[in-house]
Amino acid sequence: MDLPAYLTQRTALIDRALDGFLPRATVKPATIHKAMRYSLFAGGKRLRPVLTLAAAEACGGTLPAATPAACAVECIHTYSLIHDDLPCMDDDDLRRGRPTSHKVFGEGVAVLAGDALLTIAFEILAQASATARYPMPALIRELASASGSQWLIGGQVADLEGEGKKHTGTQLQYIHRCKTAALLTASIRLGAMSADATPARLAALTAFGQALGLAFQVIDDILDVTQTTEKLGKTAGKDVAATKATYPAVHGLARSRREAHRLTRAALTALAPFGSRAATLRALADYLLARDY
């Protein structure tokens, strides 16, 4: 399959849907809607919503049914980036190749733009079509749990608290599971739920998401060390400078690369029950592993 063409087409589809869900930039008060849109339409890869749609299709679902969940996870992801970049957190000036939200709009509006994207994520998800097996409360709980105090937010807390300290492999894996794998897994699960997936298929995709999420973060850690700021679109070497919990710091580069390969293989193995229906998910996993490092 022509993955770059596929990604371009899917990104455009997701961008159009997000544009429809978000208030226009002119809606009062304009500042907040400009700030929400500035970060949401900053050229992100849309990895999570792409996975939502692909998981839905692997389970025989349709794109329209999966689109609200796809957009909701992207709003959560973007809010978390805005808040993580704040001076009181990771203090970063650059994101997706552009100045961060607080650099453009000031810290107060950046906090509020994050809050507003977090809030609208649930409003968008509420527009999904629930099924008998996965009613609306189950969808809300899925997103709230993955992005809540024990996963996405919990991971950021652990990361903040760990800065400057020496990390063990166990702590590192805990942070990565929380900060990255949980929301990525929820993105995939919400896609499967929108397709009314059987419990067996949902379980298989959960295993896929957990392995892929960790693999993705290991690779991100490697890229932080090996790539330039220009290429990353965010400040390179940042994690090392902040003595953050990263795979290369704890395990070295060579072992980190082996780990990324091992996790990707585990992710692919989890897809076995799907046969050819998971071709796109397989291609995405291979693509993430091969990001030029």
Place this chain on the structure above:
Amino acid sequence: MDLPAYLTQRTALIDRALDGFLPRATVKPATIHKAMRYSLFAGGKRLRPVLTLAAAEACGGTLPAATPAACAVECIHTYSLIHDDLPCMDDDDLRRGRPTSHKVFGEGVAVLAGDALLTIAFEILAQASATARYPMPALIRELASASGSQWLIGGQVADLEGEGKKHTGTQLQYIHRCKTAALLTASIRLGAMSADATPARLAALTAFGQALGLAFQVIDDILDVTQTTEKLGKTAGKDVAATKATYPAVHGLARSRREAHRLTRAALTALAPFGSRAATLRALADYLLARDY
């Protein structure tokens, strides 16, 4: 009715329910759960959840059916206070008589504790029993809209942008409607919805909430001028110092007091269709107006 005894009993009920919904303070990572609980159990008046429960009862509903919505609005209210108090917003050191979250836990954790309370609000609301007339998506939309970019968050943006400027009565009312009346109205509406209220009753309670919400904020503005920091539990005179949009600043104290009375009468008038079933809501409106100023 003995309103102080009623409020004590209801506050205890709400506190117990919130305690059950929130992860224990020892759940990993403990810092975030301590911070969430620090602000949530800081002795707030629980006005919004009290109104949710009273509105449900006025419509013939039960307390258990209204409790998840009541707890959800209190989580939203508390998150908004944590974020509003941040140095990059209103920069306040004192709230509910105690040091603000960022003073105790640092700014990073305070931002995240707010995020986590905002997130868990939707997880809690998802545990409400929806009705055919008010299905789960309607409940989620109600809370997300009132606390989103065009209401609660929008009001804080307009407030931030208006600091140090001269306000007109129109701008003032816009900010107060957004910052206070919208969530207070949603608290009442969610209670009515949990009781499967008829559309006519929901409309009457909406009018009640909008008038009461504005009255409440006018009185809050008056108290900021006339009360001591000790009595308020937050920094007195703060709004004036920041040249915030307040009723006394725009209209003077005497006219502000007349406006509070007029709005309270309007709120009471909206309750007429309920007859004696709205006795508690009436008592609450009178009580809010009479807060010792």
